[in-house]
Amino acid sequence: MSWSAILLSAGGNDLIDAAGVRPRRPDGTLVPLHQRLLLAPEETAAQPPGVAGPARWISEPGWAALAGFLRHNLGVLVQRRDSGPAAGRPLLLHTYSVPTVWAHGVPGQAREGWLFPALRDAGVPAAEHQGVAALLFQRLRALWLAADSDQGSDPLPRVHVFDSAAAVTLVAPDPAAQQSSGDWANEIHPNRSGYRKLGRAMGAWLVGVLARYP
Numbered sequence: 001m002s003w004s005a006i007l008l009s010a011g012g013n014d015l016i017d018a019a020g021v022r023p024r025r026p027d028g029t030l031v032p033l034h035q036r037l038l039l040a041p042e043e044t045a046a047q048p049p050g051v052a053g054p055a056r057w058i059s060e061p062g063w064a065a066l067a068g069f070l071r072h073n074l075g076v077l078v079q080r081r082d083s084g085p086a087a088g089r090p091l092l093l094h095t096y097s098v099p100t101v102w103a104h105g106v107p108g109q110a111r112e113g114w115l116f117p118a119l120r121d122a123g124v125p126a127a128e129h130q131g132v133a134a135l136l137f138q139r140l141r142a143l144w145l146a147a148d149s150d151q152g153s154d155p156l157p158r159v160h161v162f163d164s165a166a167a168v169t170l171v172a173p174d175p176a177a178q179q180s181s182g183d184w185a186n187e188i189h190p191n192r193s194g195y196r197k198l199g200r201a202m203g204a205w206l207v208g209v210l211a212r213y214p
Contacts, residue, residue, distance in 0.1 A: 002084075002085040002086045002089070003086045003089055004089065004210065004213070005089055005090045005091070005092055005206075005209075005210060005213070006077075006081060006086070006089065006090070006091045006092065007092045007206075008077075008091065008092065008093050009093075009094065010070070010074070010093060010144075011070050011096075011140050011143070011144065012096050012140075012188070014066065014069070014070060015037075015066070015136060015137070015140050016114045016115070016188065018036070018037045018062065018066050019037050019038060019114075019115060019118045019119075019133075019136060020114065020117075020118045021035060021036040021037065021038075022036075022038075022118070022121050022122060023036055023038055023039060023040040023043070023122050023123075024040060030043075032061075033059045033060075033061040033062055034059075034061040034062055034064070034065045035062065035065070036059050036062045037058060037059055037062045037063060037066065037136065038057055038058065038059060038062075038118070038119070038122040038124065038132075039056070039057050039058065039059050039122070040122065040123060041123040043059075044056045044057050053131060053135075054128060054131035054132040054134070054135040055135060057122075057124050057128065057132050058132070058135065058136070063136075063139060067139070067143050070140075070143060071143065071147070074093075074147060074156065074159070075156060077091065078091060078156050078157065078158075078159065082157070088158060089158070089213060090158050090159075090160055090209055090210070090212075090213050091156075091158060091159045091160070092159075092160050092161075092162070092206065092209065093144050093147070093159065093160070093161045093162070094144075094161065094162040094163075094164050094202065095140070095141040095144055095145065095161065095162070095163050095164050095165040095166075096137055096140065096141065096164065096165060097164060097165055097168065097170045097190070097194075097198075098133070098134045098137045098138070098165065099115065099133065099137070099184070099187055099188045100130065100172045100173050100175060100184065100187070101113075101115045101116050101119060101129040101130050101133050101175075101187065102116060102173055102175045102177075102184075102186070102187045103116045103117075103175075103187075104173070104177065104178055104179075104181075104186050104187055105186050105187055106186060113186060113187030113188070114187055114188055115129070115133050115187060115188070116129070116187060119132060119133070137165070141163070141165050144161050145161055145163060147159050147161065148160060148161040160209050162201075162202050162205045162206075164198055164201065164202060167201050167202075167205075168197050168198050168201045170182065170183040170184065170190060170194050170197065170198075171183040171184075171193075171194075172184070182194075183197065
């Protein structure tokens with residue numbers, strides 16, 4: 001089958017899932033650093049003086065493993081695209097708006113959200129929750145932008161990335177709310193107004209990209 005384009009929303013769930021791996025197992029032993037994104041408080045306290053701010057809480061081996069996994073799989077997808085009838089068609093990605101760490105998720109599934117319980121249970125102080133989440137999403141954004149075939153530092157052929165994090169400003173929620181607030185339905189998903197803003201901007205971008213592939 002041949003496609004006009006392949007549109008992906010990629011990496012967000014992987015990042016959320018990886019952040020949800022608690023530093024310690026139920027028996028109290030530490031999970032290997034390459035299998036998690038967050039450090040335990042005693043590991044953060046042992047960081048060298050040059051590691052400051054939210055980066056103190058991030059497992060660099062864990063981030064490297066996640067970034068390598070995502071980049072590798074994107075490369076495999078590009079290879080598969082170019083080995084079939086859709087060879088040379090554009091592969092379209094987007095970055096993510098930085099969510100607000102907010103104890104509001106989906107009843108029955110993630111009542112307290114996704115990032116909030118992960119950061120809390122890892123021992124990250126509440127005052128640093130937002131900074132840590134923002135840094136992780138900024139890193140994911142940089143990873144995808146690097147793959148952009150037009151301006152990326154490590155481009156993949158005919159991969160185009162809509163930088164929604166820069167192109168669209170979403171109204172942050174009130175962290176005290178327990179319902180849709182600002183442009184967000186819950187901690188990580190926009191509501192209708194948020195998706196409307198994103199859709200309008202991305203739609204115009206898509207038209208411009210597809211015009212290059214008659």
